[in-house]
Amino acid sequence: MLSRRSQRPPSIFDQPFKEDNETRLLLIGGTGQGKSSTGNTILRYRAFQAFGGGQSVTKSYKIGYAKIKERWVKIVDVPGFADTEESTAAGQNNLVSNELAKVSEQFPKGFNALLMVLSYKDRLTCEKQNFVRSALRHFGASLLKSYGVLVLTHGDAVIRDFGPSATLKQAVGSGFGQVANICGGRCVVFNNATDNENTKQFQVNKLLDVVDNMQTSGSRTLKLGR
Numbered sequence: 001m002l003s004r005r006s007q008r009p010p011s012i013f014d015q016p017f018k019e020d021n022e023t024r025l026l027l028i029g030g031t032g033q034g035k036s037s038t039g040n041t042i043l044r045y046r047a048f049q050a051f052g053g054g055q056s057v058t059k060s061y062k063i064g065y066a067k068i069k070e071r072w073v074k075i076v077d078v079p080g081f082a083d084t085e086e087s088t089a090a091g092q093n094n095l096v097s098n099e100l101a102k103v104s105e106q107f108p109k110g111f112n113a114l115l116m117v118l119s120y121k122d123r124l125t126c127e128k129q130n131f132v133r134s135a136l137r138h139f140g141a142s143l144l145k146s147y148g149v150l151v152l153t154h155g156d157a158v159i160r161d162f163g164p165s166a167t168l169k170q171a172v173g174s175g176f177g178q179v180a181n182i183c184g185g186r187c188v189v190f191n192n193a194t195d196n197e198n199t200k201q202f203q204v205n206k207l208l209d210v211v212d213n214m215q216t217s218g219s220r221t222l223k224l225g226r
Contacts, residue, residue: 036048079099186214
């Protein structure tokens, strides 16, 4: 029997694309932060290429979707933002800008949330700070405040540092408080490497709860380039 992670994605003919029953999420992150792996964890199959290392795997935006608890969740994974201040960063950021422009055209109704993915490991390094600055330049502080959700990956490292009763407050307090504030105080922790099905489900449910609360609090959909 195939594992959930290796199951084939749902057929496009199975997807109703009903706006009132669809949650659209935009994934952003720097190189090696676990962005694409987070998308795979949410959808429960390998929708996006994800490898460890210092080179960005995603070269153009990709779309993945799955039905989760009677709703369709659609995720768009864009290339990783540059996390250096070197001249080569300009080319990568131009690539991201071009891909976001294409995404804007394909998704005129926008997104329910923007997931800003950072690895908890090594705390808030200079590379991670450069990524946050790039995100602020691309989207603006107001947009991130309204639609951003900070996703801290490598949740296993949080447990390593604080024990099995580790709290979200402890994780955010380890140097990520300012980034969480940029995202309106919204944050979740993901362990993309876990094999525990209950943990996987809890993570996804928590994230979707955060996104749903954003909608009920009056946030409209995030429209790129507006």
